[in-house]
Structures are given as structure tokens and as C-alpha cells.
Amino acid sequence: MRKWIISTLAAGLLCSAGAAAQGIGGAAQTAAKEEPGQRSADSLHAANGQAIAPDSDRVVRLLEGCLTEPARFRPAVEQRRHADYRGWARLLPTHCKLQYAGGMGVASIGFGWDYGRRNQWETDLQIGWLPKHYIGAGEGRPIVTFRESFIPWNIRCHRQLGIEPLSCGLYLTFIAGEEFWMQEPQKYGGPYYRFSTRMRAYIYVGQRITWYSRNPRSLLRSIGFYYELSAKELDLLAKCTNRELSIADIFYFSFGVRVQLMKP
Amino acid sequence: MLALFAAGCQTEYHAYDTRVEGTCGIHARNIPRIERSCSGKRTIRFAVISDTQRWYDETVDAVAAINARDDIDFVINAGDITDWGLRAEFERQRDIFERLKVPYVVLLGNHDCLVTGPLIYRKIFGEPDFAFTAGSVRFICLNTNALEFDYEGVPDFGFVEAERSAYPASCNRTIAVMHASPVSEQLNGIPAKLLHERLRSFPALQVCIHGHGHGYEVCDLFDDGILYIQNDAIVKRNYLVYTVTEKGWEHEKVDY
Numbered sequence: 001m002r003k004w005i006i007s008t009l010a011a012g013l014l015c016s017a018g019a020a021a022q023g024i025g026g027a028a029q030t031a032a033k034e035e036p037g038q039r040s041a042d043s044l045h046a047a048n049g050q051a052i053a054p055d056s057d058r059v060v061r062l063l064e065g066c067l068t069e070p071a072r073f074r075p076a077v078e079q080r081r082h083a084d085y086r087g088w089a090r091l092l093p094t095h096c097k098l099q100y101a102g103g104m105g106v107a108s109i110g111f112g113w114d115y116g117r118r119n120q121w122e123t124d125l126q127i128g129w130l131p132k133h134y135i136g137a138g139e140g141r142p143i144v145t146f147r148e149s150f151i152p153w154n155i156r157c158h159r160q161l162g163i164e165p166l167s168c169g170l171y172l173t174f175i176a177g178e179e180f181w182m183q184e185p186q187k188y189g190g191p192y193y194r195f196s197t198r199m200r201a202y203i204y205v206g207q208r209i210t211w212y213s214r215n216p217r218s219l220l221r222s223i224g225f226y227y228e229l230s231a232k233e234l235d236l237l238a239k240c241t242n243r244e245l246s247i248a249d250i251f252y253f254s255f256g257v258r259v260q261l262m263k264p
Numbered sequence: 265m266l267a268l269f270a271a272g273c274q275t276e277y278h279a280y281d282t283r284v285e286g287t288c289g290i291h292a293r294n295i296p297r298i299e300r301s302c303s304g305k306r307t308i309r310f311a312v313i314s315d316t317q318r319w320y321d322e323t324v325d326a327v328a329a330i331n332a333r334d335d336i337d338f339v340i341n342a343g344d345i346t347d348w349g350l351r352a353e354f355e356r357q358r359d360i361f362e363r364l365k366v367p368y369v370v371l372l373g374n375h376d377c378l379v380t381g382p383l384i385y386r387k388i389f390g391e392p393d394f395a396f397t398a399g400s401v402r403f404i405c406l407n408t409n410a411l412e413f414d415y416e417g418v419p420d421f422g423f424v425e426a427e428r429s430a431y432p433a434s435c436n437r438t439i440a441v442m443h444a445s446p447v448s449e450q451l452n453g454i455p456a457k458l459l460h461e462r463l464r465s466f467p468a469l470q471v472c473i474h475g476h477g478h479g480y481e482v483c484d485l486f487d488d489g490i491l492y493i494q495n496d497a498i499v500k501r502n503y504l505v506y507t508v509t510e511k512g513w514e515h516e517k518v519d520y
Binding site: 101103134136143180187195242251252 | 273274275276277278279280281282283318319320321323324347348349350352353356360375378379380383411414
């Protein structure tokens with residue numbers, strides 16, 4: 001069951017990444033015609049010659065269109081740009097996330113920044129919590145996570161719906177608690193285990209779907225749902241020398257909600 | 265859809281969380297099986313593997329090799345089933361051992377003691393100090409990873425004394441099993457001979473079996489005729505087979 005689902009997810013990732021690659025051509029032409037930073041979702045759709053659907057049946061038509069009429073609903077790569085920030089305000093976080101699992105605690109909450117020419121890069125800081133029940137200690141343990149993501153494509157297949165077919169990146173988790181160490185305790189008298197129990201490094205791949213607000217000046221610009229499949233460095237190391245370990249054995253599932261915040 | 269993913273995929277709250285999935289309480293299940301299957305036997309034969317950490321392929325092959333025989337009564341793993349003490353490592357190794365046709369026990373190794381390792385070990389296997397009977401031989405299995413516990417209660421001499429005083433009348437010989445030998449750095453704070461003398465107080469101590477050093481060694485550590493036999497790590501693709509009869513015991517290194 002688990003292997004089947006992992007395979008399905010991997011196939012989904014590949015297929016949608018392929019679709020995004022096809023969409024890039026059209027999007028690049030569109031982008032060339034417009035002034036960077038001035039594009040809105042509406043202008044993007046107008047440039048693609050795509051009529052805005054009435055409210056009713058919008059989602060159904062959209063999904064049907066994506067699946068059956070690729071020419072008519074030609075996907076475009078959305079500019080993840082949100083140039084409303086000016087000056088120091090650019091340092092404000094651009095989004096918040098709430099995530100379940102992923103080695104960051106039962107749940108973690110955090111904020112982050114997206115940046116880059118098409119805002120295809122994201123840096124997140126998450127704080128998670130591991131309840132005492134799961135660590136066998138007198139109290140729970142906080143976990144701090146730094147995550148760097150690359151999201152190459154945003155297929156805006158509808159005025160209010162965007163799909164990011166691939167997100168990938170790295171993250172580091174640090175757990176608090178005196179039972180964990182960055183450097184081995186003195187009692188070992190030198191290198192003994194040669195690794196840190198406090199810090200774990202992960203790679204991940206995932207996908208996202210985002211619902212955009214109809215009001216471009218709303219504080220809540222969009223809300224997105226994502227899932228990630230992540231593997232830690234120790235498991236990747238073990239996988240290198242063991243045929244017995246499958247990819248499904250070392251990847252772990254997590255999911256979350258991402259809220260894009262904008263200056264009103 | 266997400267619920268389907270969550271139900272089908274493994275999740276992890278932290279690499280060292282203690283959320284063990286799958287079979288637990290293995291010693292409580294396997295020790296009675298060993299005692300039943302060996303009851304009344306004059307000759308017992310068991311295999312010992314050790315230090316299976318992060319060598320899943322070799323461990324799978326060892327299990328297959330032991331399963332291909334029909335003369336092994338049970339299997340002892342002398343510890344270090346994990347390299348980093350991660351929950352996932354315990355679960356993966358357990359899932360491989362569960363393929364054994366014969367019952368098995370696993371000792372706690374020093375790598376298994378990292379962070380939450382002892383908690384996970386207790387859940388999956390049981391207490392790190394335990395004893396069982398096979399035929400008329402009493403096996404005393406000890407946690408000797410004193411350094412990992414800052415020498416607090418390890419080795420547990422109280423357990424040794426209790427076992428000594430409650431020695432079953434049906435047993436007349438003893439075999440000791442541990443992960444790190446008394447002269448290992450794990451027991452630096454304990455006079456090496458102290459543990460050995462306690463073990464010698466058991467009736468007819470035959471041999472002391474251990475792992476930790478990753479190399480096959482047979483040593484008369486204290487020049488008193490009691491051999492300490494160290495297993496190869498599983499990466500060297502062999503296991504030891506011990507045969508205990510009423511006349512004595514012998515061991516054999518079996519490559520696979």
C-alpha cells in the first residue's frame with residue numbers, strides 16, 4: 001500500500017512537472033510582452049486569450065479544461081511576484097505555514113520569505129513541538145526548522161487556482177533537550193559516534209495547490225495546501241549501501257497549509 | 265485525498281520519536297517459545313549474530329541462511345542493531361528478524377542506547393537485562409553499555425544477584441551474553457574482573473558471548489578457562505553456531 005502510494009505520488013510529480021515544462025513556452029512569451037511587476041492574474045489570463053469563467057461550475061470547467069483541453073486552457077507559469085512591498089517592508093515575511101509531521105514535530109508553525117526573479121525561492125523558519133509522550137521525557141521538546149525551497153513553476157490554470165507541480169528543497173531540524181548533542185559529550189573522550197543527534201538534514205519533494213483571493217488587496221492573498229515527501233540524510237546514507245531499503249522505506253509523508261500574506 | 269496519503273505513507277514526528285509501529289513485546293513472546301521448544305533437550309544449538317547496524321542486506325542474508333537450516337533452536341543477536349539509535353532503524357531490523365523461523369532475542373548495544381533508543385528497545389523487545397532457559401542451560405543476558413548510562417545502574421549487579429539467587433533448579437549450566445565485554449571502553453569505569461567474578465558465581469559458567477568489537481575473537485580474558493567469544497559484525501557475512509551438550513560445548517563460524 002505504502003509503496004503503491006509513493007509510486008503514484010512520484011508518477012504524479014513527474015507528469016505534472018512535464019506539464020509545467022510544456023507551459024513554460026507560452027508563459028515566457030506572455031512574460032516578454034509585459035512589464036515585470038505589473039502583471040496581475042487577470043492580465044495573465046487576458047494575454048492567454050482565456051475567458052474568465054462565471055462563478056458557477058468554475059472549478060469543474062477548470063479541471064475538465066486542464067485534463068481534456070490543454071490547448072484551450074493552456075497553462076501559464078504564474079509570476080509568483082508580489083511587488084507590493086517597498087523599502088524595508090520587503091523584509092516582512094511573505095507567508096505563514098502550518099505543517100503536520102515531516103520530522104519537525106507533530107505540528108509546526110512558521111513563516112518565511114519568497115524571493116527570486118519569479119519568487120521561485122522560499123526560505124522558511126518553523127517551530128514545531130514534539131509532545132513528551134513521543135520522546136519519553138518529562139516535557140515535550142521544541143524543534144526549530146530552517147527550510148530552503150525551490151518552486152520552479154506555478155501553473156495558474158484559473159483566475160483563482162494555481163498548481164505548483166514541483167517544490168523541492170532541503171531543511172535542517174534542531175531539537176532542544178539535554179539528551180541531544182551537536183558535538184559528542186566529553187565522556188566519549190573524542191570522536192566516537194561521529195554524528196549529531198540534535199541536527200537532522202532532509203531533502204524533500206512535494207506539490208502544492210493554491211486558491212487565490214479574488215481581492216488582490218486582501219491581506220490573505222492566497223491559501224495553499226501542500227504535501228511533501230522527505231528523507232533524512234542518515235537514511236539516504238543507509239540506502240546507498242543497502243538494496244534491501246527501498247525508496248518508500250526512507251521517504252516520509254507530511255502535509256500543510258500555506259497562507260500568502262500581502263501588505264493591504 | 266490527503267487522508268488517503270496519510271493513511272498509506274509513513275509519517276515521522278521526529279527521527280527519535282518513540283512512536284513505534286508494528287510488533288512489540290518480542291521477548292515476552294519469544295522467550296516462552298524458546299523455553300518450550302528446548303524443554304527436555306539434551307543438546308541445544310543456537311546461532312549468534314551481532315552488530316547488524318546499517319547492514320540490512322547482510323542481515324537479510326544471515327536470516328535467510330539460518331532459515332535454510334533446520335538444526336537451530338533459536339538465535340541471539342548480541343546488540344547494536346542500529347547505527348544511530350533511530351526508531352526507523354529499530355523497526356527495520358526487527359522486521360528482518362521477524363522473518364526468522366526460530367525464536368530470537370536481541371541484546372541492547374551501545375548504539376541502540378542513543379537518545380530514545382533504550383525506550384524504543386524496551387517497547388519492541390523488553391527489558392535490557394533478561395534471562396531465559398534452554399534445556400538445562402540458563403542464559404544470562406546483560407546490558408553492559410555502562411558508558412551510555414553514565415554508569416548509573418549498568419551493569420545491573422542487582423539483577424545479577426537476583427538471577428543468581430533465583431537460579432532455576434532445572435538448570436545446571438550457565439552461558440552469559442552481553443554486547444560489550446568487561447574489558448571494553450564501555451565498562452571503563454568498572455573493574456573488569458568485578459563483572460566476571462559475579463558471572464563466575466553462576467553454576468558451571470560455560471562461555472561468555474559478546475559483540476561490539478566487530479571482529480571474531482576468542483579470548484581467555486582472565487586466565488581462568490572461561491572464554492569470551494566476540495562475534496564478527498554482520499558485514500563480514502558469518503554467524504557463530506554454538507552447540508551445547510551434556511558433555512560440554514563447541515562453536516563454529518559459519519560463512520554465508
